[in-house]
Amino acid sequence: MASSRNRRGRSQETGRPTSSGQSEAIVPSADTRLSELSGDAEHPGATRLPADVGHPANTAGSRHVGPVRHLSRGGFYGRLPLHVRQGIILRGMWGRPAGRFALIVMALWLVVSAVSLVWTPYPLLHTDGDDAWASPSAAHPLGTDGVGADVLSWLMAGSRTDLAVAVLTVLVSAAIGLALTAAMVSTRRMLASASVVVVDALIAIPTVLLALLFAVPFGTSIAVVVAACGITYGLNMARILRPTAALAARSAYVEAARASGVGPWRVFVRHIVPSTFPVLAVQLSMSAGTSILAEAGLTYLGVGVPSGVPSWGHSLTTSVRLISVYPLTVLWPGLVVTLVVTALYLLGDAIRDCADPLANPELRRVEVGRSGPADRGEEAES
Amino acid sequence: MRYLIRRLVLFVAALLGLSLLVFVTLRILPGDVASVMAGTNATPARVAALRSQMGLDRSYPQQYADWLSGLMHGNMGVSAISGRSVSSQVGSHAAITMPLIVLSLIVALGVGVPLGCQAVLAANSRVRGVLHILAIVGGAVPALWGGLLLIMLFGRGVGLVGILPSQGFPDAGWRNPVAALASLILPAIATGLVAGGAIMRYTRACLISMEDSDAVAMAMACGMSRRQAMLGVGLRLSAAQLVSVAGLTFAQMVTGVMVVESLFNLPGLGAMLIGDVGNRDLVAVQSELFLLAAFFLLLGVLVDMLHHALDPRLGEQSEERG
Numbered sequence: 133m134a135s136s137r138n139r140r141g142r143s144q145e146t147g148r149p150t151s152s153g154q155s156e157a158i159v160p161s162a163d164t165r166l167s168e169l170s171g172d173a174e175h176p177g178a179t180r181l182p183a184d185v186g187h188p189a190n191t192a193g194s195r196h197v198g199p200v201r202h203l204s205r206g207g208f209y210g211r212l213p214l215h216v217r218q219g220i221i222l223r224g225m226w227g228r229p230a231g232r233f234a235l236i237v238m239a240l241w242l243v244v245s246a247v248s249l250v251w252t253p254y255p256l257l258h259t260d261g262d263d264a265w266a267s268p269s270a271a272h273p274l275g276t277d278g279v280g281a282d283v284l285s286w287l288m289a290g291s292r293t294d295l296a297v298a299v300l301t302v303l304v305s306a307a308i309g310l311a312l313t314a315a316m317v318s319t320r321r322m323l324a325s326a327s328v329v330v331v332d333a334l335i336a337i338p339t340v341l342l343a344l345l346f347a348v349p350f351g352t353s354i355a356v357v358v359a360a361c362g363i364t365y366g367l368n369m370a371r372i373l374r375p376t377a378a379l380a381a382r383s384a385y386v387e388a389a390r391a392s393g394v395g396p397w398r399v400f401v402r403h404i405v406p407s408t409f410p411v412l413a414v415q416l417s418m419s420a421g422t423s424i425l426a427e428a429g430l431t432y433l434g435v436g437v438p439s440g441v442p443s444w445g446h447s448l449t450t451s452v453r454l455i456s457v458y459p460l461t462v463l464w465p466g467l468v469v470t471l472v473v474t475a476l477y478l479l480g481d482a483i484r485d486c487a488d489p490l491a492n493p494e495l496r497r498v499e500v501g502r503s504g505p506a507d508r509g510e511e512a513e514s
Numbered sequence: 515m516r517y518l519i520r521r522l523v524l525f526v527a528a529l530l531g532l533s534l535l536v537f538v539t540l541r542i543l544p545g546d547v548a549s550v551m552a553g554t555n556a557t558p559a560r561v562a563a564l565r566s567q568m569g570l571d572r573s574y575p576q577q578y579a580d581w582l583s584g585l586m587h588g589n590m591g592v593s594a595i596s597g598r599s600v601s602s603q604v605g606s607h608a609a610i611t612m613p614l615i616v617l618s619l620i621v622a623l624g625v626g627v628p629l630g631c632q633a634v635l636a637a638n639s640r641v642r643g644v645l646h647i648l649a650i651v652g653g654a655v656p657a658l659w660g661g662l663l664l665i666m667l668f669g670r671g672v673g674l675v676g677i678l679p680s681q682g683f684p685d686a687g688w689r690n691p692v693a694a695l696a697s698l699i700l701p702a703i704a705t706g707l708v709a710g711g712a713i714m715r716y717t718r719a720c721l722i723s724m725e726d727s728d729a730v731a732m733a734m735a736c737g738m739s740r741r742q743a744m745l746g747v748g749l750r751l752s753a754a755q756l757v758s759v760a761g762l763t764f765a766q767m768v769t770g771v772m773v774v775e776s777l778f779n780l781p782g783l784g785a786m787l788i789g790d791v792g793n794r795d796l797v798a799v800q801s802e803l804f805l806l807a808a809f810f811l812l813l814g815v816l817v818d819m820l821h822h823a824l825d826p827r828l829g830e831q832s833e834e835r836g
Contacts, residue, residue, distance in 0.1 A: 332521075333528035336761065336814035337807055338768035344791050345535075345803050349542045368762065421654060422766070428656040429769045433776060433788055448658055452777065466659030473654035 220495050224486035231482030237475035245292035252285035274464045289442035294424050300358040301423035302416050308366025313373045314400045317381040331370050339364045347435040357436050361426050365419040373408050380407035410484040417480025421473040444469050525815050536804050537578050590801035600801045611782035614698050621706025622713050630717025652711025657770030661704035661777045682779045701778045705770040709763050716759045724748035754825035761817030
């Protein structure tokens with residue numbers, strides 16, 4: 133076992149002795165207790181960690197590839213009512229400066245996107261020929277661009293396009309990434325090695341090349357951006373998830389599940405995916421953030437969102453044209469993109485730290501408090 | 515050794531798969547490419563001539579076979595628009611893009627690795643926090659915007675401190691190396707800083723995971739200072755991962771490189787590809803995309819090999835697995 137990472141959760145082993153002697157828990161860690169106390173009979177908690185836990189190979193810089201999580205049902209799909217769990221997670225995120233910043237920006241993004249559907253300060257096609265390149269004023273809070281269109285209106289309308297791009301990219305890349313991960317840790321050796329080969333071979337293909345390739349037959353559209361981003365980030369995600377998923381796939385609880393006749397899909401969804409959740413959360417938020425950057429770049433190159441459709445890439449592009457004359461206009465779209473992408477990156481970290489019972493003591497306390505002898509019952513709003 | 519051979523076989527297989535993907539995707543183009551390219555008021559004879567010139571009158575398998583055999587003989591085809599051979603076209607544009615990519619990578623690594631280390635090792639916790647924020651924000655800046663800000667700051671003629679050329683590439687090309695290099699500095703910084711943010715984040719994460727590792731503890735027990743142990747032992751142990759990540763960052767940096775090329779008016783591969791895609795120059799796009807993708811596949815192979823060289827445990831592992 134290489135390194136003992138200083139996860140907040142793992143240092144609190146000594147809190148209470150394991151409730152019963154029935155399971156031969158070699159490492160009486162928080163996770164063992166969780167699954168015991170939540171009455172998970174399927175997986176008695178022998179959690180001897182495989183010898184190569186924390187093997188740094190291929191973890192591609194993610195230090196969050198922790199030891200095997202033994203969470204099965206006590207984990208992310210626990211019995212806690214969803215709203216209680218969400219409340220705790222959100223409160224945890226709100227309690228951290230980075231998490232609070234991310235939550236605020238996300239909420240603003242959603243609200244602005246929704247508002248822009250029904251109202252923007254000016255209609256998008258409204259232009260003031262006489263008022264082109266106006267500085268910020270009461271009439272145009274962020275000024276106007278080269279044809280006199282209101283910058284704020286276009287940015288607001290662009291936020292919903294980028295929201296769509298980010299959400300769709302997350303969905304596509306998660307689907308591709310998880311499907312590839314499932315194949316890579318599959319028990320069928322042929323499938324497993326074939327998928328490893330595919331991922332290794334294609335990992336270095338740049339997003340922009342795929343976008344250019346798809347743009348030839350399909351023209352410019354959001355779908356091209358989403359497809360190009362989804363495929364490349366999905367491959368990336370699969371490669372980063374593999375070590376964690378492989379570790380879980382070799383664990384005793386997965387073996388136990390398989391032996392008791394649980395089908396391969398159910399094993400993957402129920403037991404392997406939850407164990408990768410901390411890595412997955414970070415990767416998904418990176419996908420979302422990077423897809424917005426990619427949208428801006430591809431739109432500028434003319435292979436992203438079609439011209440005329442409001443998007444942040446579009447706002448950046450139009451403001452670039454006369455940069456030397458009116459440099460201030462270009463400030464806003466860039467600031468918005470930087471702000472939102474930063475928030476997305478931070479969001480992933482915050483979710484990782486708060487939604488993982490191993491890292492969030494409060495969440496763990498509630499789980500244990502509910503199903504075990506209630507020593508901290510006050511948290512469980514049942 | 516066995517790994518190396520397997521990886522190379524895989525590389526060739528991936529090239530074949532990739533060529534098929536490019537070929538098929540470009541053939542689902544709706545409508546008749548030849549008539550699109552010839553323009554609206556072209557005579558049918560001109561369209562037919564163009565079609566046979568591009569080989570579109572043959573069957574798809576025939577076209578694919580022709581293209582592949584051409585590729586193997588180093589014949590990438592002839593652009594239907596400029597009439598130049600695709601290989602010379604790629605060559606002349608790559609002479610700008612490749613140095614730009616290398617320069618950007620130098621900037622990214624030069625900024626990312628030392629600052630990433632500093633973000634873990636700085637004695638002052640406030641400095642560490644600021645560097646962490648810098649890493650995240652740095653990676654969140656769109657390359658386009660970063661480039662613009664650089665032009666506004668340093669661009670000759672427009673910037674506050676106009677000291678560097680910000681538009682175009684000297685006509686003399688690399689025969690005038692100083693001017694050529696100067697014209698690449700701002701673009702390289704623009705893309706390099708953004709990629710540097712990512713590298714910085716990864717360096718930081720790697721080093722933090724080493725912070726309480728047995729290896730570093732041992733080194734410190736042997737009398738190294740914390741800094742020496744982290745940089746000498748910790749960084750070396752995370753080198754394999756860092757190389758992997760740098761390779762991927764490098765591949766994803768290409769979008770930014772193309773954007774910045776266009777922003778700084780550099781006639782690089784980006785300009786060429788965008789032009790050819792816009793013109794639906796099928797033959798040229800096909801070979802160009804394949805060539806570039808092959809370059810990145812090769813890069814993936816190199817990164818994997820470097821990773822293996824830096825982490826000997828992987829060698830044993832793959833031998834075991836067979």
